[in-house]
Amino acid sequence: xxxxxxxxxxxxxxxxxxxxxxxxxxxxxxxxxxxxxxxxxxxxxxxxxxxxxxxxxxxxxxxxxxxxxxxxxxxxxxxxxxxxxxxxxxxxxxxxxxxxxxxxxxxxxxxxxxxxxxxxxxxxxxxxxxxxxxxxxxxxxxxxxxxxxxxxxxxxxxxxxxxxxxxxxxxxxxxxxxxxxxxxxxxxxxxxxxxxxxxxxxxxxxxxxxxxxxxxxxxxxxxxxxxxxxxxxxxxxxxxxxxxxxxxxxxxxxxxxxxxxxxxxxxxxxxxxxxxxxxxxxxxxxxxxxxxxxxxxxxxxxxxxxxxxxxxxxxxxxxxxxxxxxx
Amino acid sequence: xxxxxxxxxxxxxxxxxxxxxxxxxxxxxxxxxxxxxxxxxxxxxxxxxxxxxxxxxxxxxxxxxxxxxxxxxxxxxxxxxxxxxxxxxxxxxxxxxxxxxxxxxxxxxxxxxxxxxxxxxxxxxxxxxxxxxxxxxxxxxxxxxxxxxxxxxxxxxxxxxxxxxxxxxxxxxxxxxxxxxxxxxxxxxxxxxxxxxxxxxxxxxxxxxxxxxxxxxxxxxxxxxxxxxxxxxxxxxxxxxxxxxxxxxxxxxxxxxxxxxxxxxxxxxxxxxxxxxxxxxxxxxxxxxxxxxxxxxxxxxxxxxxxxx
Numbered sequence: 001x002x003x004x005x006x007x008x009x010x011x012x013x014x015x016x017x018x019x020x021x022x023x024x025x026x027x028x029x030x031x032x033x034x035x036x037x038x039x040x041x042x043x044x045x046x047x048x049x050x051x052x053x054x055x056x057x058x059x060x061x062x063x064x065x066x067x068x069x070x071x072x073x074x075x076x077x078x079x080x081x082x083x084x085x086x087x088x089x090x091x092x093x094x095x096x097x098x099x100x101x102x103x104x105x106x107x108x109x110x111x112x113x114x115x116x117x118x119x120x121x122x123x124x125x126x127x128x129x130x131x132x133x134x135x136x137x138x139x140x141x142x143x144x145x146x147x148x149x150x151x152x153x154x155x156x157x158x159x160x161x162x163x164x165x166x167x168x169x170x171x172x173x174x175x176x177x178x179x180x181x182x183x184x185x186x187x188x189x190x191x192x193x194x195x196x197x198x199x200x201x202x203x204x205x206x207x208x209x210x211x212x213x214x215x216x217x218x219x220x221x222x223x224x225x226x227x228x229x230x231x232x233x234x235x236x237x238x239x240x241x242x243x244x245x246x247x248x249x250x251x252x253x254x255x256x257x258x259x260x261x262x263x264x265x266x267x268x269x270x271x272x273x274x275x276x277x278x279x280x281x282x283x284x285x286x287x288x289x290x291x292x293x294x295x296x297x298x299x300x301x302x303x304x305x306x307x308x309x310x311x312x313x314x315x316x317x318x319x320x321x322x323x324x325x326x327x
Numbered sequence: 328x329x330x331x332x333x334x335x336x337x338x339x340x341x342x343x344x345x346x347x348x349x350x351x352x353x354x355x356x357x358x359x360x361x362x363x364x365x366x367x368x369x370x371x372x373x374x375x376x377x378x379x380x381x382x383x384x385x386x387x388x389x390x391x392x393x394x395x396x397x398x399x400x401x402x403x404x405x406x407x408x409x410x411x412x413x414x415x416x417x418x419x420x421x422x423x424x425x426x427x428x429x430x431x432x433x434x435x436x437x438x439x440x441x442x443x444x445x446x447x448x449x450x451x452x453x454x455x456x457x458x459x460x461x462x463x464x465x466x467x468x469x470x471x472x473x474x475x476x477x478x479x480x481x482x483x484x485x486x487x488x489x490x491x492x493x494x495x496x497x498x499x500x501x502x503x504x505x506x507x508x509x510x511x512x513x514x515x516x517x518x519x520x521x522x523x524x525x526x527x528x529x530x531x532x533x534x535x536x537x538x539x540x541x542x543x544x545x546x547x548x549x550x551x552x553x554x555x556x557x558x559x560x561x562x563x564x565x566x567x568x569x570x571x572x573x574x575x576x577x578x579x580x581x582x583x584x585x586x587x588x589x590x591x592x593x594x595x596x597x598x599x600x601x602x603x604x605x606x607x608x609x610x611x612x613x614x615x616x617x618x619x620x621x622x623x624x625x626x627x628x629x630x631x632x633x634x635x636x
Contacts, residue, residue: 053507
């Protein structure tokens with residue numbers, strides 16, 4: 001709100017105008033510069049860093065994706081040839097990239113639904129708890145949220161261990177048999193993804209739950225009471241009163257979760273190290289990583305596709321953040 | 328930690344029991360019945376959230392012969408520190424770093440990222456929040472867009488770049504990569520903090536005789552300290568946990584902690600799970616502690632913006 005105030009003339013507190021005010025930020029002594037020197041100096045370090053480390057590689061990757069650059073070009077110092085869309089054609093027709101893409105998108109949908117749905121249920125649960133109980137749940141969720149993803153994956157890998165995992169022991173004890181003795185959870189792609197989903201959801205739900213819970217706090221109680229007096233049942237109150245208030249929060253959470261779940265790398269990679277079949281369980285990130293150094297043109301084409309896909313999804317995020325800025 | 332509970336929520340919770348108006352009574356009745364169920368669910372949620380963390384710590388204190396056992400031990404009765412000693416002293420794999428060296432690498436990179444990133448973001452957020460100038464809006468949009476560029480999609484391009492600069496397998500190379508990945512978010516967060524300190528305060532100080540610089544350092548800067556701390560912690564956690572680029576760029580004796588743990592747990596010889604759990608615990612510890620400080624701000628920021636918009 002006070003974002004557009006100039007420094008010494010704050011009297012007209014109008015949050016609108018973009019064009020620079022005639023009197024530039026003056027310290028002592030008159031400075032009649034047309035060019036806003038001070039702010040750009042402040043921005044310079046960040047701009048240089050981001051241009052060098054983000055903008056430049058993005059352009060470089062885009063260019064590389066149209067060439068046949070390989071590791072031997074780097075070794076010998078020979079220039080690469082321009083090959084047009086060959087890399088893209090190869091990636092989409094002659095590799096298992098399409099399968100990986102479908103797998104990643106499916107996983108993303110499942111994870112996002114489970115995390116946002118579960119987070120919402122937990123947020124509603126926390127709303128109904130008294131203070132002490134709510135603290136208990138909060139502490140648990142915070143611990144899960146704070147665990148470094150790699151540590152969490154290593155622990156879950158051990159919990160689902162083939163020989164000494166507590167899950168196999170538990171299932172044996174419950175069923176009273178030895179059916180699960182030596183049951184390998186990670187070898188089969190389907191149960192590999194089940195374990196993966198458990199890990200990611202376990203870590204992802206706290207963020208969704210806390211955020212939605214904070215959002216629920218913004219729903220005015222009077223409106224809920226009024227609707228209750230008018231005879232709305234719990235589901236109607238949730239759908240017709242709470243949801244409209246929560247829509248922006250829910251959208252923000254869904255968009256962020258979608259992006260994060262499409263970008264997961266650590267959990268998948270570490271679980272593969274513990275016994276998963278990489279070729280059957282790769283997602284976008286690990287697939288790209290496992291292409292390795294070599295055909296830089298092809299990996300650049302995959303990268304360009306990932307950037308476009310993720311940027312497309314984040315469009316909504318950027319737009320809503322800008323709305324916040326303008327508000 | 329649950330700082331963002333608005334009064335509305337608390338009202339909805341407690342009063343029913345004490346004020347027995349007709350409507351309230353009916354409502355209380357309906358709410359009270361499943362209280363046991365609700366609390367049971369709460370306990371279940373707590374147990375499910377905590378169990379893996381508990382299991383990690385439990386295993387890290389359990390002697391090896393009890394870890395490799397058909398019946399798991401749910402409490403380290405034969406308490407041992409041996410796993411921690413092993414994790415601390417043994418190299419991850421032949422020819423690779425040991426824990427103390429990896430810890431030093433991780434700390435160096437993370438702390439450098441915190442300091443430089445806080446400085447960069449601080450300057451930039453002042454520019455955005457305190458100056459009106461042509462190009463300000465473009466910069467804000469660019470930061471948001473840049474923040475969304477998935478770094479790991481460019482992993483090999485960045486690998487080549489770092490290689491060309493002769494920074495491969497150096498802490499400086501990893502530092503620059505981490506720095507670029509946290510700066511956009513930090514600018515965005517700090518901008519909110521700077522905008523939250525009214526410019527009036529500075530003006531008042533100037534009227535009282537401070538110079539502009541004094542007004543800033545004595546009035547605004549102290550008010551920004553919490554913002555700097557929480558963005559700094561965010562940057563630290565990001566760098567500390569970062570796995571993909573560290574795995575790609577660092578080798579042998581220069582591994583940071585996440586790739587160290589990865590090597591340690593997938594060592595060719597039979598994995599020493601007690602030591603792996605001890606290593607995991609050591610890596611998780613600082614993050615968990617720091618996390619408690621910033622948690623409220625991270626969700627709070629998102630919500631206040633999203634609800635307003």
